[in-house]
Amino acid sequence: MLENDTFNPNNTSLLKKIKAFQANQNQETFMDVFNELQGDNAFLVVPTAEPVKGENRDKNGWSTIEKGTPMTFTSVFEVENQKVMGVFTSQAALTIWSQETKPFVSIPARDVLEIAMQNDIEKIIIDSNQETMFVLGRTISK
Incomplete structure (x- = not known):
């Protein structure tokens, strides 16, 4: 989890x-999800090449990592000439997708959007x- 005092992880x-x-x-229900992803509670689980060590564990077991900490995400793919990033709402959802245990980092969703x-x-x-699949795309002007 990146450092942020107002963040309260709960999906x-x-x-x-x-x-x-x-x-x-529809647009309204899509924006509800998008706004939640930018709020103070949503977090996403992102598979990494190796475990990421954080510091200062809180009472719920969450720790912080410094902004800019290098991480190698293993769920970024090229699909139809687009860079696509797979992320998950829980470790269980990641395990269903990968069919094995993988190292991962849980990051506030708004920070995942910024990284993307x-x-x-x-x-x-x-x-x-x-059953909880959701696709968020963007248009890039070059």
């Missing part, structure tokens, strides 16, 4: 909003091929 609302979007796909922008990632796929 209950995110999962509820993703399910609402799936039941009724900085690295020219055009699509973020949350919980690929699962």
Whole structure:
């Protein structure tokens, strides 16, 4: 988790909003998910090449890492000439996707969106091929 005093990790609302979007796909339900991803609770699990060590564990077991800590994400792929990043709402969702235990880091969702922008990632796929799947894409002007 990147350093942030207001962050309170809990994906209950995110999962509820993703399910609402799936039941009724429109601009309003999409924006509800998008806004939740930018809020103070949503976090995403991102597979990494090796474990990332944090410091200062809190009472819930979360630790912080310094901004700029190098990480190698193993779920960034080139699909149809687009950079796509796979992320997950929980370790269990990651394990279903990978079918094995992988090192991962949990990051506030808004920081994942920022990382994607900085690295020219055009699509973020949350919980690929699962009932909580959500795809977030962007248009890049070059």
